[in-house]
Amino acid sequence: MATLKxxxxxxxxxxxxxxxxxxxxxxxxxxxxxxxxxxxxxxELNYSPNLAARNLKKKETKILGLAINNFFNxxxxxIIHGAELRANKEGYNLLVYSSEHSQSxxxxxxxxxxxxxxxxxxxxxxxxxxxxxxxxxxxxxxxNRKVLGMKNYVVVNDMQGAxxxxxxxxxxxxxxxxxxSGPLYTSTAVxxxxxxxTALNEGDIKFISxxxxxxxxxxxxxxxxxxxxxxxSNRPTAVFASSILIALGAMKAIQEExxxxxxxxSLVGFHDVYFAEAIFPRLTTVKMPLEEMxxxxxxxxxxIINKKDNGEGIIIPGERIISRDSVKRLV
Amino acid sequence: MATLKxxxxxxxxxxxxxxxxxxxxxxxxxxxxxxxxxxxxxxELNYSPNLAARNLKKKETKILGLAINNFFNxxxxxIIHGAELRANKEGYNLLVYSSEHSQSxxxxxxxxxxxxxxxxxxxxxxxxxxxxxxxxxxxxxxxNRKVLGMKNYVVVNDMQGAxxxxxxxxxxxxxxxxxxSGPLYTSTAVxxxxxxxTALNEGDIKFISxxxxxxxxxxxxxxxxxxxxxxxSNRPTAVFASSILIALGAMKAIQEExxxxxxxxSLVGFHDVYFAEAIFPRLTTVKMPLEEMxxxxxxxxxxIINKKDNGEGIIIPGERIISRDSVKRLV
DNA sequence: TCCCTTTAGACAAACGTTTGTCTAAAGGAA
DNA sequence: TTCCTTTAGACAAACGTTTGTCTAAAGGGA
Numbered sequence: 001m002a003t004l005k006x007x008x009x010x011x012x013x014x015x016x017x018x019x020x021x022x023x024x025x026x027x028x029x030x031x032x033x034x035x036x037x038x039x040x041x042x043x044e045l046n047y048s049p050n051l052a053a054r055n056l057k058k059k060e061t062k063i064l065g066l067a068i069n070n071f072f073n074x075x076x077x078x079i080i081h082g083a084e085l086r087a088n089k090e091g092y093n094l095l096v097y098s099s100e101h102s103q104s105x106x107x108x109x110x111x112x113x114x115x116x117x118x119x120x121x122x123x124x125x126x127x128x129x130x131x132x133x134x135x136x137x138x139x140x141x142x143x144n145r146k147v148l149g150m151k152n153y154v155v156v157n158d159m160q161g162a163x164x165x166x167x168x169x170x171x172x173x174x175x176x177x178x179x180x181s182g183p184l185y186t187s188t189a190v191x192x193x194x195x196x197x198t199a200l201n202e203g204d205i206k207f208i209s210x211x212x213x214x215x216x217x218x219x220x221x222x223x224x225x226x227x228x229x230x231x232x233s234n235r236p237t238a239v240f241a242s243s244i245l246i247a248l249g250a251m252k253a254i255q256e257e258x259x260x261x262x263x264x265x266s267l268v269g270f271h272d273v274y275f276a277e278a279i280f281p282r283l284t285t286v287k288m289p290l291e292e293m294x295x296x297x298x299x300x301x302x303x304i305i306n307k308k309d310n311g312e313g314i315i316i317p318g319e320r321i322i323s324r325d326s327v328k329r330l331v
Numbered sequence: 332m333a334t335l336k337x338x339x340x341x342x343x344x345x346x347x348x349x350x351x352x353x354x355x356x357x358x359x360x361x362x363x364x365x366x367x368x369x370x371x372x373x374x375e376l377n378y379s380p381n382l383a384a385r386n387l388k389k390k391e392t393k394i395l396g397l398a399i400n401n402f403f404n405x406x407x408x409x410i411i412h413g414a415e416l417r418a419n420k421e422g423y424n425l426l427v428y429s430s431e432h433s434q435s436x437x438x439x440x441x442x443x444x445x446x447x448x449x450x451x452x453x454x455x456x457x458x459x460x461x462x463x464x465x466x467x468x469x470x471x472x473x474x475n476r477k478v479l480g481m482k483n484y485v486v487v488n489d490m491q492g493a494x495x496x497x498x499x500x501x502x503x504x505x506x507x508x509x510x511x512s513g514p515l516y517t518s519t520a521v522x523x524x525x526x527x528x529t530a531l532n533e534g535d536i537k538f539i540s541x542x543x544x545x546x547x548x549x550x551x552x553x554x555x556x557x558x559x560x561x562x563x564s565n566r567p568t569a570v571f572a573s574s575i576l577i578a579l580g581a582m583k584a585i586q587e588e589x590x591x592x593x594x595x596x597s598l599v600g601f602h603d604v605y606f607a608e609a610i611f612p613r614l615t616t617v618k619m620p621l622e623e624m625x626x627x628x629x630x631x632x633x634x635i636i637n638k639k640d641n642g643e644g645i646i647i648p649g650e651r652i653i654s655r656d657s658v659k660r661l662v
Numbered sequence: 663t664c665c666c667t668t669t670a671g672a673c674a675a676a677c678g679t680t681t682g683t684c685t686a687a688a689g690g691a692a
Numbered sequence: 693t694t695c696c697t698t699t700a701g702a703c704a705a706a707c708g709t710t711t712g713t714c715t716a717a718a719g720g721g722a
C-alpha cells in the first residue's frame with residue numbers, strides 16, 4: 001500500500017501538499033502543473049488514504065453503528081436498506097450489531113469502536129442503556145420506535161397508518177372489527193392501538209375491549225391471540241393486525257379453524273413486506289415508507305454528528321393501503 | 332476519552348508499561364503491586380484503547396466486510412446471524428455492504444476501509460472482481476455458493492439436500508416429480524438440480540426434461556415456472572422447488588389455478604425459513620444448517636487472515652427434511 | 663567483596679495522516 | 693530600484709498506540 005510520503009517523493013513535493021490535494025483543501029494554492037504531477041503519482045502508485053491514520057488524526061471513523069434485534073424481521077430489512085444507501089451516499093459505512101448479545105457487551109463494543117454514531121431499533125435497549133451511551137457523548141437516533149427519554153427518533157406515522165387500515169375495513173362495511181395489538185410497552189403498538197380507536201370513533205363504532213388482544217410480535221403469539229378472538233361469542237368479522245408477523249399467525253389460526261379469509265374473517269396486516277403478495281390469500285396491508293425512514297434516520301444521525309440537528313423528532317408521512325384479497329366487502 | 336499517557340501518569344509509570352498490561356504482553360515483567368496500580372488507574376479514568384491508533388500501528392482493523400445482494404432474503408438473515416455471532420466471539424465486527432451499489436464502488440470502499448477480510452455471498456461479484464480483490468491481497472471467503480476460480484468457499488451440501496427433498500417425495504409415493512430450479516449460472520442451483528436427478532435415478536424414475544423449469548430466485552419467476560408445469564399435458568403430482576421464494580411463487584400459481592396443496596400437487600421447498608411454518612398450507616422443506624454455514628465461513632476467513640487455513644473449501648453436512656402439510660402420500 | 667544475571671520498567675521510534683505556521687520566490691505598484 | 697503583497701508549497705508537530713532496545717536496581721553465587 002502506497003503512503004502519502006511515497007506519493008510526495010514521486011511527485012517531488014511535500015506530503016502535506018499531497019494531503020491537501022487529496023482532500024481538496026481550499027487553503028492550498030498550487031500550480032496546475034504541480035497538481036497534475038501529484039495526481040499522476042497517486043494514480044501510478046494506486047494510492048488510497050490509510051483510514052486508520054486519518055481516523056486517528058481527525059477523531060472520526062466514518063462508521064455508524066446499527067443495533068437491531070435480529071435480521072429475521074422483514075420490516076428491518078427495508079429500514080436497513082434505506083439506511084445503508086443513505087449512509088454510503090454520505091460517505092459512511094454501517095456496522096451492524098444484532099442484540100443477541102447482552103446490551104452491555106454491545107455498548108462496550110460500540111464505545112471501543114469509537115463509531116461516530118448509532119442507530120437503534122431494538123427493544124433490548126432500555127432507558128438506562130441510552131443514558132449510558134449519552135454519557136459517552138455518542139450521537140444516537142432511535143428508528144421506528146420512540147424510546148422513553150429520547151427526543152432523537154425517526155418514526156413513521158403508526159397512528160395514521162393504523163387508522164387507515166381500520167378505516168379501510170369500515171369502508172368495506174365492517175363494524176365488528178377486532179385488533180391484535182403488539183406489545184404495549186412499545187410505542188409503535190400503542191400508536192397503532194390509538195389509530196384503531198380513532199378510526200372506530202370516527203366511524204361511530206363502539207369500542208369493545210374484548211376485541212383488542214395484546215400479543216408479542218411473533219407468529220406464534222398472533223396465532224394464540226387470533227384463536228382467542230375466534231372463541232368469542234360475538235365473533236368479529238374483521239381483524240386489524242398490528243404487524244405482519246401477527247397477521248401471519250392470525251391467518252394460520254383462522255385457516256386451521258377451517259374458516260376462510262376473507263369469506264369468514266377479513267384481515268388487514270401492518271407493513272407491506274415482500275411476501276404479502278405471495279401468501280394465500282394475498283394479504284391486504286398498510287404500507288409504510290420504511291426505506292425512507294431508514295434514510296431519514298441516517299440523515300438525522302449525521303446532522304447530530306455535525307451539530308446541525310434541530311433536536312426534534314421526525315414523523316414520516318406517506319402511509320397507504322395496499323388492497324389485495326384478504327378483505328371482503330359486506331353489503 | 333482517557334489515553335494511555337494519562338493512565339501512565341496517574342499510575343506513575345511509562346505508557347509502554349500500561350500498554351503491555353492492557354495487552355497482557357508476556358514479555359513484561361512487573362510487580363503485582365504496580366500492575367494493580369495501573370489497573371486501578373485504568374478503571375478510574377475509564378480508559379479504553381483508541382482503536383484508530385491501534386489499527387494504525389498493527390495494520391489490522393478487526394473489521395470484516397460482508398457483501399450480500401440484499402437484506403430481503405430470509406436465507407441470508409440466517410447466514411448473517413451465524414456469521415455475526417462468530418465474528419463477535421472472535422473479536423471482530425461486521426461491516427455490511429449490500430450490493431445495490433456497483434461492484435467497483437464496493438471494492439473501492441472495501442480497499443479504502445482496509446478491512447481485514449471479506450465474506451461474499453453475492454451474485455454480482457464475478458470472477459474478475461474477485462481477482463481484483465485478490466490482487467489487493469484481501470482475504471476472501473465465498474459463503475453459500477462456489478465462485479469460479481475461488482477455492483475459499485463455505486457451502487452447505489446442496490446436492491444432498493435436494494436429493495433428500497426429492498427422496499421424501501418418492502417415499503410418499505410420487506413418481507411424476509417436477510423441479511423448478513434456480514438460475515443455472517449459480518452453483519447452488521446446479522447442485523440442487525444434480526441432487527434431483529440423482530434421487531430420481533436412485534428411485535428408478537425416468538428423468539423427463541420438461542419437468543425441469545429454470546427460474547430466477549424470485550416469487551414472480553417461481554410463479555411463471557409453476558404455471559408452465561401446470562399447463563403440461565402430463566402434469567406432475569409433485570414439485571421440488573429450488574428455493575423458498577420459488578416455492579412461494581409456485582404455491583401462488585397452484586392456488587390461483589384453483590388447485591389445492593397437497594391434494595392436487597405436493598410441494599417441497601428448499602431452506603426452512605421462519606414463515607414456512609406459518610403459510611397455508613404449512614410448507615414441507617429441506618432444512619440446511621445455515622447459521623452454522625455463516626459461523627464456519629467467518630472461521631475460515633479468520634484462519635486465512637492468520638495464515639492458518641488449509642486452503643480447502645468446506646461443505647457443511649446436516650441437511651434434514653422438515654415434514655409439514657404440503658406433501659400428500661400417494662397409495 | 664565483586665561480578666554476573668534477573669527483574670522491573672523506562673525510552674524512543676514508528677505507524678500515516680492532518681493542519682497551523684513559516685518562507686522563498688514572484689509579481690506589482692510607486 | 694525598493695517595498696509590499698500574493699502565490700506556492702515546505703516544515704514540523706500531533707493524534708494514541710505498539711514494540712524493540714536499553715538501563716538501573718536487586719538478587720545470587722563464589
